[in-house]
Amino acid sequence: MAGERDCAVIIIGAGPCGLMLAIELGRRGIPVIVLEEKTSPARFPAANATQARTMEHYRRLGFAEEIRALGLPPDYPTDIAYFDRYTRHELARFRLPSAQAARAIIRTLTGSWSAAELPHRCSQMYIEGVLRAQAQACATVSIRAGWRAVAVRTTADAVEVEAERVDGSAHAILRGSYAVGADGAGSPTRKTLGYDLIGESGAVRNFLGGRMLAIHFRSSELYNVIAHPRAWMYWAVNPVRRALMASVNGRDEFVFHTQLREGEEAGRISDAQAKAIFHLVLGARLDVDIIARSAWNAGYALVAEKFRRGRILLAGDAAHLFTPTGGLGYNTAVEDAVNLGWKLAAVFEGWGGAALIDSYETERHAIAERNTAYARAFADSVGGFVPPPELEDDGAAGKAARKVAGDHLEAHARFEFDIPGITFGGRYDGSPIIVPDGTLPPADSVNDYLPSACPGGRAPHLWLRDGRSLYDALGFEFTLLRLGTRPAEAAPFATAAAALGMPLAVVDVAGEEARDLYQADLALIRPDQIVAWRGNAPSGAADVLRRVAGHP
Ligand SMILES: Cc1cc2nc3c(=O)[nH]c(=O)nc-3n(C[C@H](O)[C@H](O)[C@H](O)COP(=O)(O)OP(=O)(O)OC[C@H]3O[C@@H](n4cnc5c(N)ncnc54)[C@H](O)[C@@H]3O)c2cc1C
Numbered sequence: 001m002a003g004e005r006d007c008a009v010i011i012i013g014a015g016p017c018g019l020m021l022a023i024e025l026g027r028r029g030i031p032v033i034v035l036e037e038k039t040s041p042a043r044f045p046a047a048n049a050t051q052a053r054t055m056e057h058y059r060r061l062g063f064a065e066e067i068r069a070l071g072l073p074p075d076y077p078t079d080i081a082y083f084d085r086y087t088r089h090e091l092a093r094f095r096l097p098s099a100q101a102a103r104a105i106i107r108t109l110t111g112s113w114s115a116a117e118l119p120h121r122c123s124q125m126y127i128e129g130v131l132r133a134q135a136q137a138c139a140t141v142s143i144r145a146g147w148r149a150v151a152v153r154t155t156a157d158a159v160e161v162e163a164e165r166v167d168g169s170a171h172a173i174l175r176g177s178y179a180v181g182a183d184g185a186g187s188p189t190r191k192t193l194g195y196d197l198i199g200e201s202g203a204v205r206n207f208l209g210g211r212m213l214a215i216h217f218r219s220s221e222l223y224n225v226i227a228h229p230r231a232w233m234y235w236a237v238n239p240v241r242r243a244l245m246a247s248v249n250g251r252d253e254f255v256f257h258t259q260l261r262e263g264e265e266a267g268r269i270s271d272a273q274a275k276a277i278f279h280l281v282l283g284a285r286l287d288v289d290i291i292a293r294s295a296w297n298a299g300y301a302l303v304a305e306k307f308r309r310g311r312i313l314l315a316g317d318a319a320h321l322f323t324p325t326g327g328l329g330y331n332t333a334v335e336d337a338v339n340l341g342w343k344l345a346a347v348f349e350g351w352g353g354a355a356l357i358d359s360y361e362t363e364r365h366a367i368a369e370r371n372t373a374y375a376r377a378f379a380d381s382v383g384g385f386v387p388p389p390e391l392e393d394d395g396a397a398g399k400a401a402r403k404v405a406g407d408h409l410e411a412h413a414r415f416e417f418d419i420p421g422i423t424f425g426g427r428y429d430g431s432p433i434i435v436p437d438g439t440l441p442p443a444d445s446v447n448d449y450l451p452s453a454c455p456g457g458r459a460p461h462l463w464l465r466d467g468r469s470l471y472d473a474l475g476f477e478f479t480l481l482r483l484g485t486r487p488a489e490a491a492p493f494a495t496a497a498a499a500l501g502m503p504l505a506v507v508d509v510a511g512e513e514a515r516d517l518y519q520a521d522l523a524l525i526r527p528d529q530i531v532a533w534r535g536n537a538p539s540g541a542a543d544v545l546r547r548v549a550g551h552p
Helices: 016-026 052-060 064-068 099-108 124-136 188-193 271-282 329-349 354-383 396-417 420-425 491-500 512-518 541-548
Strands: 009-012 032-036 080-083 090-094 141-145 147-154 159-165 171-176 178-181 197-200 210-218 233-236 243-247 253-259 289-298 301-304 312-314 478-483 504-509 522-525 531-535
Touching (some): 009 016, 009 147, 009 159, 016 032, 032 147, 032 171, 052 064, 052 329, 052 420, 090 396, 124 141, 159 178, 210 271, 243 271, 312 354, 491 504, 522 541
Parallel strands (some): 009 178, 032 141, 080 233
Antiparallel strands (some): 243 253, 478 522
């Protein structure tokens, strides 16, 4: 790298996306500077759900257990429950395991939930603490908190990011080889590149279509006031005021979101009025301490027209905006970082070709389109349901209306909160760095995932005889799996990898179960655990490796 550069990659924004990218690069020894305008870590709960695939990536990096210990107590159920008001009728409940149970259950599941990790329900503010510490632990990562990027531009062979301290006390011009705008929904980087967000921005729904008020509050009495069994997420469905509330720590912290009505403005709602709104949804009066408030827009399904211009890339909310149904925004942001991290590192390490960085946009733009569409379908399903006026009545009409609502909500909960198809089924078919083998990928589906080693999808998971996850046995970079009882020849791959300077681990997985699962004797797995190629013989190994490493 040219001597006058301050680092290889300048990341703008230390949200989950920027931090995860810093970890992926830092673990590979790539010099990174992360600029973050906030001076202190995030304190608002924001996202509530870490999907199973994100947990698998945290496992790959060695901190899934640390994440799973965060948030709710280990034995706290992560049920999703629907009420008219929180203290009145329970309409539906989808039962989900506690963190403690999730660890044990995952070892027994097959089919759609054949995975190394189950999801974890936990506030983003806790997760960001771990991601930040993990990034800071990398010797080559420097996080500059309180620094705002004010301009980003490319020169002939580099990027320049102009930054200033938010208190105005300092100004700097940083030079790197690449800049990544992980700078969130309002992304100044995206605006600099002049890329529009394409899609739906003003969906109007009975709920989750419009301006939302979020209140993070403390109450040690709330569980005593709500007589129903504890849940992780509490939805209120009634004709007067709809809301959702998540338990943040399982003891006394909660985050409550309600949709503002025509004429209401978050900034003009006093704390007393905000509490009155909460009391209306609770169906009781209970004094709570407001910790923080925030306002946000529900109803987005937007994707930036492009994710890259030359040496400047976009990732996370900077590249796509979701309605939070399905909990896909933060998870898609993390997977962007995973996809981009190894590719950027490969270019700096010298084995990555030009097509590698190009493939980031090809692969992730399609996933952003897919995931925003799924999130929108969830929002339509739950937010488009209009509670009838008699829903809360005591008589037979009220009872019947609650049954209809309950049936709809129970079916909806299964649709939105049991999504192995979305979380494991994202694919990179058609990517120039995937080698197709002529087989058809399984159909894309929300709730069903069919494990398949058809190149372009997540490597099918299995538990090894020694009790480890297959993923724990993979190398950190590329892995050639030799499957079955008679291991195929691997030497041509090892020789070709050495010639390219590409790190390649060869891992034997004996037994017919693995061979049957992969339907091949050999499978080449990328650093992000995607199948890049499979076959029964190593013929053409050099061409395969050149292609998956982005060489012409
Ligand atoms: C109320 C709410 C609930 C949500 N619930 C969910 C959920 O359940 N599941 C889910 O998956 N997602 C959810 N989301 C979405 C989730 O929070 C985002 O998708 C996620 O934070 C995106 O991560 P990011 O790193 O891309 O962006 P961000 O988290 O927005 O991080 C961007 C960072 O860039 C910094 N920055 C911006 N401009 C500059 C600059 N010029 N210089 C330096 N720094 C800058 C910002 O300060 C910020 O820290 C929710 C969001 C909200 C608001």
